Amino acid sequence: MPLLALLLLALASAAPAAAPPFPGDRRPTPTGDVWVEMAAAGAGQPREGIGRGIVEAPPERVFRALADVAHWPEWMPFLKRSDARPQGDGSVLSRQTMTLPSPLGERRYSVRFTQGIETDREGKAWVIRWSLVPGSGNLAGLRGSWRLTALGPSRTLAVCRLFTDPGGLTPRFAVDRGTAQSLPWIFHGLRQQVCRSRYDSP
Secondary structure, three states, X not given: OOHHHXXXXXXXXXXXXXXXXXXXXXXXXXXXXXXXXXXXXXXXXXXXXXXXXXXXXXHHHHHHHHHOHHHXXXXXXXXXXXXXXXXXXOOEEEEEEEEEOOOOEEEEEEEEEEEEEEEEOOEEEEEEEEEEOOOOOOOOEXXXXXXXXXXXXXXXXXXXXXXXXXXXXXXXXXXXXXXXXXXXXXXXXXXXXXXXXXXOOO
């Protein structure tokens, strides 16, 4: 083998592995990869999960599926019930029931959703946020958001932030593990949900 070819082969084998496209650990699902990282959410609290992944649909369509809060139980893990009651200020109140693995059991609570299109230095984004209505049930804390940006005419970068504090005596490490394991399956469910005909353009 020529010397130049040997040198190129040696350089290629010594090259570092390509960096992942997003921060966090890559988690495969049947509909594609999701990158998950866990961020501190405050002293004594569980960590906030951050999931990033690609959805093969335009952001407008993904946004319609996410805004359809009453149908979230069709694809959101552990969520058994969710209604949607539009409010005069443009927000949506939702009574929800979540069935968590033993020993946590059932959680009943209300959340408030806000949504809109935002523009900043990173460009246009479709955003949905939610937070627990204080005193509405037996969860200690719940909040989250979806941020959608276009990666072309029919691809979306979706970023989900999720914080859940079920309360009780569950160790924080167990709650953190549950959040990290749930995020890939949330993306998997959303990727299937956006294919439903109800989210075709109006």
